[in-house]
Amino acid sequence: MANMLNKPELLRGDGKRLDGRDLDELRPLSIKANVLKNAAGSAYAEWGNNKVLAAVYGPKEVVPRHLLNPERAVIKCRYAMAPFSSLSDHGRSGPNRRAIEISKVTKEVFDNVVLLDEFPETAIELSIEILQSDGGTRAAGITTAAVALANAGIPMKDLVYSVSAGKIKDKIILDLNMIEDNYSDADMPVAVSPRTGNMLLLQMDGELTRQEFNLGLETILEAGKQISKIQRQALIDVYE
Amino acid sequence: MNTINLAKADYIKEMLNRNMREDSRALMDFRDISIDTGILKNAEGSAQVDLGNTRVLCGVKLQPEETMKDTPDQGNLVVSAELLPLASKDYESGPPSPDAIELARVVDRGIRAGQCVDLKDLFIEDGKAWTIFVDIYILNFDGNLFDASYMAAMAALSSAWVPKYENDAAVMEERIRKLKVNNIVTPTTFAKIGQKIVLDPDANEEAAMAARLTIAVDKDFIRAMQKGLSGGFTQKEIQDMIDMAFEKHAMLKDYISAAPKE
Amino acid sequence: MNTILIPGDSIETEAARNRNHYFVEDNKPYCTSMCVSSNSKIVPLEGLWYPNEGEPVVGVVKEVKNSIVEVDLSHFLRAIIIKSPRDRISFRIGDIIEASVKQVEDKKTIILIFPRLLKYGMLLQVKAVKIPRIIGKNNTMVGQISSFTKSNIIIGYNGLIYIKGGDMALAVSAILKVAAEAHRPGLTESVKKLLERELEVTEK
Numbered sequence: 017m018a019n020m021l022n023k024p025e026l027l028r029g030d031g032k033r034l035d036g037r038d039l040d041e042l043r044p045l046s047i048k049a050n051v052l053k054n055a056a057g058s059a060y061a062e063w064g065n066n067k068v069l070a071a072v073y074g075p076k077e078v079v080p081r082h083l084l085n086p087e088r089a090v091i092k093c094r095y096a097m098a099p100f101s102s103l104s105d106h107g108r109s110g111p112n113r114r115a116i117e118i119s120k121v122t123k124e125v126f127d128n129v130v131l132l133d134e135f136p137e138t139a140i141e142l143s144i145e146i147l148q149s150d151g152g153t154r155a156a157g158i159t160t161a162a163v164a165l166a167n168a169g170i171p172m173k174d175l176v177y178s179v180s181a182g183k184i185k186d187k188i189i190l191d192l193n194m195i196e197d198n199y200s201d202a203d204m205p206v207a208v209s210p211r212t213g214n215m216l217l218l219q220m221d222g223e224l225t226r227q228e229f230n231l232g233l234e235t236i237l238e239a240g241k242q243i244s245k246i247q248r249q250a251l252i253d254v255y256e
Numbered sequence: 257m258n259t260i261n262l263a264k265a266d267y268i269k270e271m272l273n274r275n276m277r278e279d280s281r282a283l284m285d286f287r288d289i290s291i292d293t294g295i296l297k298n299a300e301g302s303a304q305v306d307l308g309n310t311r312v313l314c315g316v317k318l319q320p321e322e323t324m325k326d327t328p329d330q331g332n333l334v335v336s337a338e339l340l341p342l343a344s345k346d347y348e349s350g351p352p353s354p355d356a357i358e359l360a361r362v363v364d365r366g367i368r369a370g371q372c373v374d375l376k377d378l379f380i381e382d383g384k385a386w387t388i389f390v391d392i393y394i395l396n397f398d399g400n401l402f403d404a405s406y407m408a409a410m411a412a413l414s415s416a417w418v419p420k421y422e423n424d425a426a427v428m429e430e431r432i433r434k435l436k437v438n439n440i441v442t443p444t445t446f447a448k449i450g451q452k453i454v455l456d457p458d459a460n461e462e463a464a465m466a467a468r469l470t471i472a473v474d475k476d477f478i479r480a481m482q483k484g485l486s487g488g489f490t491q492k493e494i495q496d497m498i499d500m501a502f503e504k505h506a507m508l509k510d511y512i513s514a515a516p517k518e
Numbered sequence: 519m520n521t522i523l524i525p526g527d528s529i530e531t532e533a534a535r536n537r538n539h540y541f542v543e544d545n546k547p548y549c550t551s552m553c554v555s556s557n558s559k560i561v562p563l564e565g566l567w568y569p570n571e572g573e574p575v576v577g578v579v580k581e582v583k584n585s586i587v588e589v590d591l592s593h594f595l596r597a598i599i600i601k602s603p604r605d606r607i608s609f610r611i612g613d614i615i616e617a618s619v620k621q622v623e624d625k626k627t628i629i630l631i632f633p634r635l636l637k638y639g640m641l642l643q644v645k646a647v648k649i650p651r652i653i654g655k656n657n658t659m660v661g662q663i664s665s666f667t668k669s670n671i672i673i674g675y676n677g678l679i680y681i682k683g684g685d686m687a688l689a690v691s692a693i694l695k696v697a698a699e700a701h702r703p704g705l706t707e708s709v710k711k712l713l714e715r716e717l718e719v720t721e722k
Binding site: 150 | 296297298299302309311313315316317319336338340341342343344345348349350351389391393395396397398428429
């Protein structure tokens, strides 16, 4: 939400967005499961210009030991942007403060759906590597990670998805890309457990009225049906 | 070390005594090699190498930086490697391990010694030159990271572009010319297991090896070598491996230069 | 009709035999892992092995202490053999063994009995969820692979398989085929064809 003086116009004359999408239109999303040999489960997604790889190991021994929980498994989550993932800068390798926060909220999403008490004293390791970024990478990471976890056979109560909604002037938009993320008037990534309708991730910054929030959420839930379908197909395709 | 891999060591030695390998390769064969370049559009250069089940992704980024005092007329090259936790159950998240640092330094040495990238060609204007960041990402580990990483770095550099620079700033959206790559260095890594030497060891063979040697060559010269682990090689063994490194050069160079663009 | 189910899909109560692959909420059962539902039976496609008494395992000795031997079963539970003075086996780290599950203590440790050393064969690892199919009804699948390849095949429910002698490469590819196509019908027949075809080629 950079309040730049030379803020670009994000909507075209015909009411569509700069990349030609309608306000409530997802970017093209494709997911492939079971892409890495060593991992217990894995998935790769291309979502617009985002390229995301997620993999799961475990349940396994907990390192470091102080994380160990005698009653349940702990999820260790790593979200990281590759140093070559963005056009503008060469990033420093390894997680920074932003990545550590995203890792934490992502872990909390999966703490909700994974049957952790089946595996006391173990760790489930989840890695999300952003290989190419164009806005909405945390949502893409969660959506891809859910597929990787199911592919790994980690028992879960639901297959979570995530996507963001935002605002340009008085219009609610779905699935913000990088430039929209930078200059829009609000950004709200949400992760949903589709079976229960529970919101497992909710972050927002910018400005939204109550009505706009409701509309944003409705737009997300509607798009979620498509995302869930693509996740399901990716998992089924492993056996075709 | 993974105990399951370790348990295979006896079996691997026993097979090698009959000159056989688990995947029925000859002792001096590489596994299947496949290389794709230009797969990441935000990186100025990129390549993915599959060497058997070892998978390495390499991204190249260029950034304008201040020139160094002692080399005011040239740019810089920085090679890093990450053994990502998703590549193996034995890799942990955290600062680069000694293995990752060795890997990056050995690749860096070969690229420099082979003068693969003309650092003077990176000069922009007084006080400014491009720094090339080569980041090696290990995505799946099944042995011989050295050769896979070398090939990924060489292929990514060969596919890289130089962005436009105007009004004291890089215009990353506009790529105006290919990066000049003057030489291709190709790697060969050998493992000594018992009394036998094999080329391109996989993870099980690496668990059984006593010594490792990487030799990077171009058409005429040895450009970099790195021996690893506590075992030793005889002079004759090393001479034979050097011969093999030169013998494999043309084939590997073809793989790197002919890498299909996605 | 075979339908593939994903975590969160609702299922019929009667169909859900395998406790480890469903959970119940508001009296309704749901899948927790990838499963295939066929003829009102639910068969898991992914998932972890939960040990039961008497099941055979294959593992690697990880640590030898005074009173116990720790075994790597490539599993989230720790596995140990309690040493007794009457033991005739001396264990070394890296030894491959087969053993039998005696019990699971405290949901955390698998106690193994009847260990036996396995030497000079190879280890193959597959997902544990595929093991029942690799064994087959009344050992038909593994029996078939073993009799064609003349290999001695010892299967651990934990997913590790020990193969020694005979045409080991063919045994491996047959086992990997079963693991990859475990959800397909008519597998015994298609594996038989693979074995026959490959053996014909070698004999020529």
